[in-house]
Amino acid sequence: MALIVQKYGGTSVGDTERMKNVARRCLAAQKAGHDVVVVVSAMSGETNRLLKLVAQITDRPNEREQDVIVATGEQVSIGLVALAIQAQGGEAVSFLGHQVRIVTDSTFSKARIKSIDAQPIRAALAKKQIVVVAGFQGVDETGSVTTLGRGGSDTTGVALAAALNADACEIYTDVDGVYTTDPNVCPAARKLDRITYEEMLELASLGAKVLQIRSVEFAMKYKVPLWVKSSFTEDPGTLVCEEDASMEDVLVRGVAYDRNEAKITVVGVPDQPGAAAKLFGALDAKHIVVDLIVQNLSRDGRTDVTFTVAKADFAKAHDVVKLAAQEVGATGVEVDDTIAKVSIVGVGMRNHSGVAARMFQTLSQEGINIQLISTSEIKTSCVIHTKYTELAVRALHTAFGLDAPPPVKDHPTVSENDALHGQKA
Numbered sequence: 001m002a003l004i005v006q007k008y009g010g011t012s013v014g015d016t017e018r019m020k021n022v023a024r025r026c027l028a029a030q031k032a033g034h035d036v037v038v039v040v041s042a043m044s045g046e047t048n049r050l051l052k053l054v055a056q057i058t059d060r061p062n063e064r065e066q067d068v069i070v071a072t073g074e075q076v077s078i079g080l081v082a083l084a085i086q087a088q089g090g091e092a093v094s095f096l097g098h099q100v101r102i103v104t105d106s107t108f109s110k111a112r113i114k115s116i117d118a119q120p121i122r123a124a125l126a127k128k129q130i131v132v133v134a135g136f137q138g139v140d141e142t143g144s145v146t147t148l149g150r151g152g153s154d155t156t157g158v159a160l161a162a163a164l165n166a167d168a169c170e171i172y173t174d175v176d177g178v179y180t181t182d183p184n185v186c187p188a189a190r191k192l193d194r195i196t197y198e199e200m201l202e203l204a205s206l207g208a209k210v211l212q213i214r215s216v217e218f219a220m221k222y223k224v225p226l227w228v229k230s231s232f233t234e235d236p237g238t239l240v241c242e243e244d245a246s247m248e249d250v251l252v253r254g255v256a257y258d259r260n261e262a263k264i265t266v267v268g269v270p271d272q273p274g275a276a277a278k279l280f281g282a283l284d285a286k287h288i289v290v291d292l293i294v295q296n297l298s299r300d301g302r303t304d305v306t307f308t309v310a311k312a313d314f315a316k317a318h319d320v321v322k323l324a325a326q327e328v329g330a331t332g333v334e335v336d337d338t339i340a341k342v343s344i345v346g347v348g349m350r351n352h353s354g355v356a357a358r359m360f361q362t363l364s365q366e367g368i369n370i371q372l373i374s375t376s377e378i379k380t381s382c383v384i385h386t387k388y389t390e391l392a393v394r395a396l397h398t399a400f401g402l403d404a405p406p407p408v409k410d411h412p413t414v415s416e417n418d419a420l421h422g423q424k425a
């Protein structure tokens with residue numbers, strides 16, 4: 001008997017019929033002899049709807065109050081899914097974040113989990129109940145409701161799996177697993193049987209929203225076997241796991257894109273010690289995460305500093321930077337929210353040269369101008385104009401040999417995944 005945490009995303013609980021489907025899957029896992037904890041998201045579109053209501057009141061919302069509002073979507077889902085399980089003859093109990101003491105810090109809208117009290121869940125499991133927990137939400141030390149950032153139910157799922165020492169965490173979504181790139185953007189994308197934690201972490205942080213970054217961090221840290229599967233098919237999905245030697249053979253595992261960033265340039269920054277520290281210190285004080293940073297060569301004692309932030313932080317970052325720029329004596333601030341970041345990721349890049357050059361060449365062949373570049377051991381990212389996103393993703397996917405081969409008939413093959421499943425059983 002195993003303890004399994006299953007997380008169902010917004011599309012998987014998008015209407016009551018789909019919730020009944022979730023209930024059937026949970027009951028089937030229980031019938032197979034497992035203890036089942038289910039984490040659910042808000043119904044698809046609900047979190048966006050709630051955020052729009054907030055925006056109708058103010059464009060600079062108090063983040064504590066915003067979290068009170070956006071956390072409500074998951075409350076509806078847990079109640080309905082628990083009812084659906086009961087309606088099918090099962091036993092289920094629902095819990096909000098605070099009821100299982102998912103304690104977070106107080107960084108509203110992107111809080112980090114500090115601890116979880118597994119006891120109420122264990123007590124319910126001992127009574128053979130299926131435990132349905134609200135994703136995305138927690139509570140801080142003072143009792144305020146917090147949320148974990150967009151896509152945060154993934155993190156609730158993996159964190160619960162870690163806290164409960166679960167045998168597996170299964171993330172159910174609207175695609176069959178992790179693909180070489182977003183299958184909704186690139187029809188030639190291929191489903192991966194396995195991907196390393198490290199590659200998944202990079203893909204997630206570079207925009208592949210199939211898993212929230214923090215969920216992969218948790219899985220990697222606590223070695224949670226993490227599966228990504230579809231809630232609509234029986235496909236075995238993708239296993240996110242530790243690297244083994246064979247996984248380095250692949251140069252580029254995937255391509256990611258992110259249209260959720262904006263670019264800010266501080267123009268004419270005096271080229272002297274402390275200027276960058278002041279600019280980025282001011283952003284940090286407001287918990288604004290900065291991604292790429294580029295500083296131009298200095299001319300006449302002044303330089304330009306360009307960086308990117310999440311679009312959600314753009315307005316706040318702009319306000320902060322305008323003030324900080326004045327303080328350091330810069331001449332101006334320019335902004336651009338029509339950018340996209342495209343990235344290639346693969347552990348094989350560690351041991352091979354020329355990958356970045358091939359990426360730049362591919363983009364240039366498509367006539368795409370590169371605005372910013374960033375590299376690390378296993379990834380290269382380029383910021384381009386947002387209108388070229390799909391073109392860039394597809395061109396890179398082809399250039400790095402990731403396109404799915406045309407289907408070969410009459411030659412059925414045994415996938416690597418079947419073998420993996422055999423080992424795990």
Ligand code: ADP
Binds near residue numbers: 174
């Ligand atoms: P959920 O609501 O279930 O959490 P999300 O919309 O957050 O689902 O994540 C699933 C989506 O992630 C897919 O529909 C797909 O468009 C997108 N996606 C982006 N990159 C990838 C990738 N490499 N593999 C699979 N899906 C991806």
Ligand code: ASP
Binds near residue numbers: 009010041149150
């Ligand atoms: N409902 C939240 C969101 O839309 C959390 C999640 O779905 O994971 O971001």
Ligand code: MG
Binds near residue numbers: 209211212
């Ligand atoms: Mg998601």
